[in-house]
Amino acid sequence: MAIVRNATAHWEGSLMEGAGTVTFDSSGIGTYDVTWASRSEEKSGGRTSPEELIAAAHSTCFSMALSHALAQAGTPATTLDTTAAVDFKPGTGITGIALKVTGAVPGLSAEQFQAAAEGAKAGCPVSQALAAVPITLEAHLAE
Numbered sequence: 001m002a003i004v005r006n007a008t009a010h011w012e013g014s015l016m017e018g019a020g021t022v023t024f025d026s027s028g029i030g031t032y033d034v035t036w037a038s039r040s041e042e043k044s045g046g047r048t049s050p051e052e053l054i055a056a057a058h059s060t061c062f063s064m065a066l067s068h069a070l071a072q073a074g075t076p077a078t079t080l081d082t083t084a085a086v087d088f089k090p091g092t093g094i095t096g097i098a099l100k101v102t103g104a105v106p107g108l109s110a111e112q113f114q115a116a117a118e119g120a121k122a123g124c125p126v127s128q129a130l131a132a133v134p135i136t137l138e139a140h141l142a143e
Contacts (some may be wrong), residue, residue: 059084066120
């Protein structure tokens with residue numbers, strides 16, 4: 001059976017002058033403000049955007065997929081820190097996603113970590129859902 005998670009968006013006014021909220025219904029963790037400015041300008045003003053929400057989902061999903069793959073291979077990670085940077089160009093859309101991961105994985109070479117990270121990128125359900133967008137990956141072992 002599929003698990004369903006829900007969020008609700010509410011918007012008032014035009015795109016440029018309007019404002020809205022997004023509420024995480026399933027988890028109940030909160031309601032967050034969104035505006036066109038928080039999406040299209042460098043400073044978000046304490047508000048979120050669809051791209052930030054995608055980045056949160058992608059970095060989390062990728063980390064979970066990589067953690068699972070490493071454990072299955074007998075080399076569990078001590079820590080994984082992943083950043084997803086989602087590029088948005090007004091008038092064009094989402095043009096790319098850059099994943100960067102640093103992991104502490106005892107007994108693993110840099111090449112093995114890179115290969116595991118590439119596999120996780122390919123197998124992550126969020127990566128698969130976003131396959132229409134170029135996704136790059138940088139993977140490094142913690143020093």
